[in-house]
Amino acid sequence: MTFKKGLPHFAAGTVVKGFGRGSKELGIPTANFEPHVVKELPVELETGVYFGWAQIDNGEVHKMVMSVGWNPYYKNIEKSMETHILHKFSSDFYGCHLKVCMLGYLRPEKDYSSLDALIADIQNDISEAEKQLEQPAYATLKSHEFFRSDSKNIDGN
Numbered sequence: 400m401t402f403k404k405g406l407p408h409f410a411a412g413t414v415v416k417g418f419g420r421g422s423k424e425l426g427i428p429t430a431n432f433e434p435h436v437v438k439e440l441p442v443e444l445e446t447g448v449y450f451g452w453a454q455i456d457n458g459e460v461h462k463m464v465m466s467v468g469w470n471p472y473y474k475n476i477e478k479s480m481e482t483h484i485l486h487k488f489s490s491d492f493y494g495c496h497l498k499v500c501m502l503g504y505l506r507p508e509k510d511y512s513s514l515d516a517l518i519a520d521i522q523n524d525i526s527e528a529e530k531q532l533e534q535p536a537y538a539t540l541k542s543h544e545f546f547r548s549d550s551k552n553i554d555g556n
C-alpha cells in the first residue's frame with residue numbers, strides 16, 4: 400500500500416457555516432472547516448475528493464469523504480474543505496471541533512450539467528470510501544493517537 404504524496408494528512412479545526420447547500424440542495428451535509436485550516440493544507444494536496452476518518456469533539460471516529468476546492472458546479476470564490484461524515488447525527492454540530500485524517504484521493508472536482516449528476520457522483524464517492532476504508536492499511540489509522548482525547552493535558556502531564 401503506497402500513500403499519495405502528502406498523505407496521510409491530519410487536520411483539525413472548528414466547524415463553520417457554509418452556504419447551506421449541502422443539506423438543502425444535495426441532501427448530503429458537509430461540515431465546513433474554518434479558513435485557516437484550508438490555508439494550512441500542503442500545496443501537494445491538490446483540489447478534489449478525498450476519503451479518510453473524522454471525529455467530532457473526541458467522539459467516535461467515523462468514515463468520511465471530503466471535498467477540497469472551489470466547487471466548480473457552484474463557482475465558489477473561497478476555497479473550502481468540506482467533510483461529509485458517514486454517520487447519522489441527531490443534531491447539527493456547528494462550532495464543534497472536527498479532526499480528520501485524509502488517507503486517499505478519489506478524483507478531481509468537476510462541473511456538472513445537473514444537480515442530479517453531482518449527487519450521483521457524491522453517492523459513488525461515498526460507496527468507494529466505504530469500501531476503501533475497510534482495507535487494513537487504512538482501517539488501522541482509525542485508532543491513531545491523533546484521535547485520542549487530550550485528557551492528559553487536563554491531568555497536567
Ligand SMILES: Cc1cc2nc3c(=O)[nH]c(=O)nc-3n(C[C@H](O)[C@H](O)[C@H](O)COP(=O)(O)O)c2cc1C
Binds near residue numbers: 470483507
Ligand atoms: C464527496 C463530495 C464530492 C464533491 N464533489 C464535487 C464536485 O465534483 N464538484 C462540485 O462542484 N462540488 C462538489 N462537492 C461539493 C458540493 O458542491 C458542496 O458540498 C455543496 O456545495 C455544499 O456546500 P456548503 O457546505 O457551502 O453548503 C462535493 C462534495 C462532497 C461531499
Ligand SMILES: Nc1ncnc2c1ncn2[C@@H]1O[C@H](COP(=O)(O)OP(=O)(O)O)[C@@H](O)[C@H]1O
Binds near residue numbers: 431483493
Ligand atoms: N453526517 C454529517 N456530516 C457532516 N455534517 C453534518 C452531518 N450531519 C449533520 N451535519 C451538520 O450539517 C452541517 C452542514 O450542512 P450544510 O448544508 O453543508 O451546511 P453549511 O453550508 O453551513 O456547511 C454541518 O456543519 C453539521 O453541523
Ligand SMILES: [Mg+2]
Binds near residue numbers: 421428430
Ligand atoms: Mg457544508
